Amino acid sequence: MNGKVHSAQEQVILTATGGILTSIMIKTGDIIRTGYVAAQFETSTLQYRLERAKLAKFNGEKEYLSQLLGYESLLKDRSKEQSEDIKQKLKISTGLSSAEQDIKEANYEISKSTIYAPFTGIITDLKVQRGQQVRPGEELFRMYDPNNLLLQVKVLETDVYLLKKGTIAEVMPIGNKSKKYSAFVSEINPYVDVNGMVEIKLKLTSRNLQTETFFPGMNCTAIIKIPMGITLIVPKEAVVMRNGKAVIFTLEKGLAKWNYVTTGKENDKDIEIKEGLKPKQKVIITNNLQLAHDAPVKENVDSDSLTESVN
Structure with missing residues (x-):
């Protein structure tokens, strides 16, 4: 999944007054602390x-x-x-x-003629210079907290149930996928958009991000590591409903065997099987809607699926 980086604390610094800037004590890329005097107007x-x-x-x-x-x-x-x-x-x-x-x-x-840093952060987009006439409400610069970076991504509504706050993730800039940064799920927006997507935020936890080329607005890819434990996953089409119960047919000695199963988490392609199957059993995933117990079947090697025999 892809998304854009932003800081949980970033701000456009505007001037409440107008006049001539007599001094600018910052430049783009500077790291300044809360209360630092960034600029001064003529008074x-x-x-x-x-x-x-x-x-x-x-x-x-x-x-x-x-x-x-x-x-x-x-x-x-x-x-x-x-x-x-x-x-x-x-x-x-x-x-x-x-x-x-x-x-x-x-x-x-x-x-108001003295501009102070509202928090500790990095200066970006410095738009003014010493001696410039500035109007009230004009943008002076931006700043953000490099230690509070987030990646905003969207996941399918069917996948959101697999996530929780604290789930570990890995973030890679699209421009340099050899760089990998640690992250975790910090926020899950409780709303599904018209495309069936849910917005989540990943908090970057890697240290010294401010010394790396890692900035707000950067496009990144994220991999969320969901701890599933030991579980069986099968294609969703392997599960059929009989008398209101989930059934999976397996292949045993050329015959279809009926298995009641208990299902778990799922997405648009696969489903978790909690009970009813064992590892390495061959599962029938096509032509299984009308299949009966002990019906003869053959394996279709070309498509990696099992189909009912027509003999």
């Missing part, structure tokens, strides 16, 4: 706004306190809620509330 205009807001707040506080003195006698006879309402109106009328809000907004925009 002089924002700093000027902040200083003006602080000055306005200073003047507003002076005017607010001056006017508040004239309300002292009035406030004594009012409830706490009424007093707070009067004070709030004074802050608005003197411009103090507006200045305090301008300070908050300026500080917020200044904080």
Whole structure:
């Protein structure tokens, strides 16, 4: 089965603000840690706004306190809620509330002018450079966690019952199948699509993947190793139903022998036989729908099947 690699933690880093990038401290392929400063926007205009807001707040506080003195006698006879309402109106009328809000907004925009790494990972698709004018919401770069890589594949709905979380797998890049990486089933999507397929995710467990040429978006082949134990597998056409029970005919000394069997797991071609057959028995897989017990049969060597004799 084939699929594409992706990381369980990958993110497009966008800018919340616009302006000129004064510095870029990363390059494509760098491994950076959570909180690392990746880029910095020019903030002089924002700093000027902040200083003006602080000055306005200073003047507003002076005017607010001056006017508040004239309300002292009035406030004594009012409830706490009424007093707070009067004070709030004074802050608005003197411009103090507006200045305090301008300070908050300026500080917020200044904080957004520094771009930090949201997690530890590898930088990819760096799209900007130092001195560039960037618009709000523009993509700066991407990053992903190389220690949390997954392969997303699809399996037939008839095969999904053979799988469980933790089932071991092996992953090989299509471009270099000599490279093999360990993995296991980490997620089984409980949904069958219109094509009868179920999506599963394989978690890569091989160490030092970040030092290998193993990237998100890479096409890979996966082999899932299902522990079946000692079991017998026969073609599905070998099983016929008689009186509501599963029957398999075997060849013994030129005669067809009727065997009740207990079936197990199956896919679109084969079926597991839990009871009723022994290893090395020859199983009749064609012309068996109307076959009777002890009917003479002959082996068709060319097709590796057994057919009922017409003699």
